[in-house]
Amino acid sequence: MIRTDGEFVRVVLRLAQAEAVADQSPSIEAEHMLLALTAPQGGQARDLLAEAGLDHNAVQLALAADVERSLALVGVRLAAGRMPRSSYFPGRKPRLGASAKWVLHRAVAASRGGSENRIEPRHVLVGLLNARVGSVPRALDLAGIDRPALIARALAG
């Protein structure tokens, strides 16, 4: 069971849920958590991402580039680089998706051994950066981000 207690976890999940709604996604995924960390409430994680040139807009562009590349591999090109839009009304708010759960698992692992085993923003960032597969590592690679270096800076506290 994932421990979702801890003030920052609640904050980041709330922000990630808003990102999922804006994305018209039925679930909260890892990419929404990455976007959430770029908010002012992202604290040290936001600062580390900003140092690497990743503000909210840059993350969105990187994620969009990953989708575009993935579709191009099977010969699909989106007009104006955008997914089709339609009226969106979530019957219920987006729930935690599988990739977001993995991020939280890794964030918990990263927080172990800390002063209070509390999950801090930098632990959530490490949880995202430690992913070996999925949209987040692909998007960050496309954006030319040195993930190991960013992980090292985050773990250094």
Add this chain to the structure above:
Amino acid sequence: MPQIEVQETGDPGDGLAAVVALRRLADRLEDAAVEQAIGAGWSWSEVAEALGVTRQAVHKKHSHRLAAAGVAPRRR
């Protein structure tokens, strides 16, 4: 006939990423196409048949969203 060419990159991650992106695109296309059809006067039954699903399934999935947006079938 347009030709769809699937590039072989040798990286299984690329294939899986394409699956995820296509599923997302299919979902968005369905949302947009259903909204367009209902707005153009299609019945829920006609939309369901075009999608190959039951009327109950498509109505359950889309009706609340379209009702909230003020898009309603012109005829039942």
